[in-house]
Amino acid sequence: MKINIITLGCSKNTVDSENVAGHLIKEGHTIYFDRQQNDCDTVIVNTCGFIGDAKEESVNTLLEQIQAKKHFNQRHAHDARRRTLIAVGCLVERYRDQLRVEMPEVDGWYGVHEWNKLSADATNFTSLRQTSTPPHYAFLKIAEGCNRSCSYCAIPLIRGRHVSRPIDDLVAEAKDLVSKGVKELIIISQDTTYYGLDLYGKRCLGSLLERLATESGASWIRLHYTYPTSFPTDAIDVIRRHDNICNYIDIPLQHINSRILTSMKRGIDRKGTLRLLDTFRTQLPNVCIRTTLIVGYPGETAQEFEELKQFVRDAQFDRMGCFAYSPEEGTPAEALGDPVSEEEKELRVSELMAIQEQISLAKNQARIGHIYRVLVDRLEGDNYIARTEYDSPDIDDEVLIPTNTPLKIGEFYHVRITQAFENDLIAQLLK
Numbered sequence: 066m067k068i069n070i071i072t073l074g075c076s077k078n079t080v081d082s083e084n085v086a087g088h089l090i091k092e093g094h095t096i097y098f099d100r101q102q103n104d105c106d107t108v109i110v111n112t113c114g115f116i117g118d119a120k121e122e123s124v125n126t127l128l129e130q131i132q133a134k135k136h137f138n139q140r141h142a143h144d145a146r147r148r149t150l151i152a153v154g155c156l157v158e159r160y161r162d163q164l165r166v167e168m169p170e171v172d173g174w175y176g177v178h179e180w181n182k183l184s185a186d187a188t189n190f191t192s193l194r195q196t197s198t199p200p201h202y203a204f205l206k207i208a209e210g211c212n213r214s215c216s217y218c219a220i221p222l223i224r225g226r227h228v229s230r231p232i233d234d235l236v237a238e239a240k241d242l243v244s245k246g247v248k249e250l251i252i253i254s255q256d257t258t259y260y261g262l263d264l265y266g267k268r269c270l271g272s273l274l275e276r277l278a279t280e281s282g283a284s285w286i287r288l289h290y291t292y293p294t295s296f297p298t299d300a301i302d303v304i305r306r307h308d309n310i311c312n313y314i315d316i317p318l319q320h321i322n323s324r325i326l327t328s329m330k331r332g333i334d335r336k337g338t339l340r341l342l343d344t345f346r347t348q349l350p351n352v353c354i355r356t357t358l359i360v361g362y363p364g365e366t367a368q369e370f371e372e373l374k375q376f377v378r379d380a381q382f383d384r385m386g387c388f389a390y391s392p393e394e395g396t397p398a399e400a401l402g403d404p405v406s407e408e409e410k411e412l413r414v415s416e417l418m419a420i421q422e423q424i425s426l427a428k429n430q431a432r433i434g435h436i437y438r439v440l441v442d443r444l445e446g447d448n449y450i451a452r453t454e455y456d457s458p459d460i461d462d463e464v465l466i467p468t469n470t471p472l473k474i475g476e477f478y479h480v481r482i483t484q485a486f487e488n489d490l491i492a493q494l495l496k
Contacts, residue, residue: 066105067094067095067104067106068107068108069096069098069099069105069108070082070086070096070098070109070197071098071100071108071110072098072111072197073113073122073123073126074111074113075253076206076251076253076289077204077253078111078155079197079198081180082197083196083197084180085183086197087193088183088193090195098197106146106148106149107148107149107151108149108150108151109152109153109183110127110130110150110151110152111153111154112152112155113156114155114157114159114219115155116393123154127150127164127168127171130150131168133148134148134170135170150170150171152168152173157174157175157176158176158224159223161174177223177224194238196245201248201440201442202248202249202440202458203250203251204250205235205239205277207230208257209224209255210224210225210228210255211224211255212256212259213255213292213330213332215329215330215331217329217390217391217392217393217396217398219395219396222396226263227255227259227263229261229262229263232272232273236280236281239277240280240281242283243283246475248283248284248477249285249286249287249440250283250287251287251457252274252287254290256292257290257291258291258295259292268297269297271297271299271302274288274304274310278303283309284309285310286309286310286311287311287313287454287457288300288304288310288315289315291314291315292316292317293318293331293338294337295332296316296341301345301348302348304349304352311454311455312351313352313454313455313457314349314355316355317356317357318338319359320359320373321335321338321372321373322365322369322372323335325362326338328362329359353383354384355384355386356385357387358377358388358417359387359388360387360388360390361405361409361413362390363401363402363403365405370413374417374420377417378420378424381428383425383428384425384460384462385418385421386460387421389407389414390403390410425462429487429490432482434481434482435481435482436495437453437464437479437480437482438454438477438479439466439477439479439480440477441466441473441474441475441476441478442458442474447468448465448466448467448468449466450466451465451492463490464491464492465489466478466492466494469494479495481493
């Protein structure tokens with residue numbers, strides 16, 4: 066069969082889709098990762114159920130694919146072809162019974178622990194992975210689930226408790242990816258800093274990074290989804306010692322006000338957060354810190370939001386995202402209600418991001434004249450689109466290189482920055 070897999074949500078979902086795709090290919094099916102593909106016998110929608118906007122996107126995508134299924138079947142009314150529509154993933158895990166009633170046109174519903182039901186040969190879902198990202202980078206998922214109890218987050222309800230993958234297995238998968246042309250490994254899980262506690266009795270992120278840096282052959286190794294509480298400081302030393310580990314830490318901090326952090330059950334307060342940021346910048350002077358923040362958490366006062374704004378000004382994050390609080394069923398924060406209006410939440414998001422845009426512009430302008438090693442992601446119009454080690458794909462800044470000289474996608478080059486904007490850098494290729 067021709068099977069199209071549409072993946073929504075985070076990079077962890079991407080890896081799930083890639084793992085099942087590999088097994089389906091082994092069974093003889095042709096796999097597409099293309100939302101616009103309209104000639105497939107089966108469509109699998111890997112849904113997201115993290116926050117309100119993501120759930121809405123998942124529902125809308127399913128409705129869109131229901132209509133596409135009807136049109137497909139109408140076009141093939143004269144022959145035997147009929148499309149099957151399958152929904153999988155996080156939204157299904159949480160709302161399967163409700164969705165079944167509302168969308169009877171969907172032929173199958175499978176949660177996050179039922180991938181084996183999509184393939185007859187699913188004993189080890191990482192062994193046959195078919196990547197959907199550009200060939201030069203890939204995600205390496207080091208664990209599943211989460212043991213944190215953040216008051217606003219439904220992930221533990223959806224994914225279950227944290228389960229680390231053995232280091233030897235991860236190193237083997239990393240080597241395999243590199244042998245197929247991957248140059249950048251992006252380390253992910255629900256909480257990468259918890260890695261190893263369940264399996265080895267201690268946090269082993271540093272040990273894992275050490276082995277990946279020395280054994281995988283990857284040119285870049287990038288760390289995502291770290292958690293501020295009990296951050297394994299030995300990992301900082303590993304990052305400092307290895308040139309192929311990017312000076313990049315993605316660490317969602319969510320807020321700075323101690324009262325809100327306590328209500329969020331983050332396990333850290335303002336003082337601890339500031340101490341951790343100081344540790345990063347002292348031990349990794351050139352580190353790029355990316356964070357995400359939540360505004361409009363239940364009871365967030367105007368004064369507490371002002372504290373958050375001042376924190377962003379003072380912290381001078383290299384990269385920052387911001388989300389409006391979304392109440393999730395079954396989470397502790399749900400009992401707090403949702404007293405901050407949607408209008409006020411969006412206003413606070415805009416205010417915070419406006420501050421960050423000015424910070425980003427100033428930081429990028431300071432890069433003018435500097436030389437960087439960049440990885441070329443794609444050709445777009447009159448420019449090659451590339452990234453420095455301080456930029457993760459799809460979410461961070463991009464470097465635009467004019468197409469005066471032909472470049473190879475997925476290769477490294479050295480460039481000098483000539484212009485800077487809030488989210489883009491213009492560069493000149495060095496001969």
